[in-house]
């Protein structure tokens with residue numbers, strides 16, 4: 001239903017919360033109870049700093065538009081703008097849930113964005129391989145997150161209650177190799193995890 005525009009190169013990580021021990025509340029708490037010399041902490045943290053610098057933990061509205069808000073301004077209705085705001089808000093809450101569980105967030109190497117595909121005007125959607133003509137990407141009700149190792153998909157499938165709490169539905173991972181498609185409205189079948197056809 002909703003192939004990503006382009007998945008880019010695989011395997012590059014812009015942020016690995018799992019490998020960032022100083023970022024974990026658990027570790028921060030432990031240091032607070034048993035403070036270590038500052039020098040020792042600095043030595044431990046230094047190798048990881050480049051991964052945090054410039055890394056993204058959120059999706060911005062601009063990243064969701066992918067520049068198409070300017071190119072396809074005539075198609076950008078008030079309803080699409082409202083949908084986009086809601087999609088980005090829920091996606092960011094999902095990203096926070098990933099981060100809380102130590103799931104790695106990865107950016108597309110070519111754009112530096114967590115978004116693999118955001119808003120797709122009709123003309124853009126028609127050029128996306130395997131995309132259905134009535135894709136929720138067209139009215140900004142869906143977002144694909146870059147997921148080269150399908151880790152985000154795996155988390156979603158294992159946390160359906162959390163997904164429901166966020167008001168998100170997931171396209172079945174079998175159809176989204178390399179990205180994670182979530183949308184803010186129920187599919188026709190009503191299933192939390194749905195197949196596109």
Ligand SMILES: [Zn+2]
Pocket residue numbers: 001002003004117137142143144181182
């Ligand atoms: Zn999609």
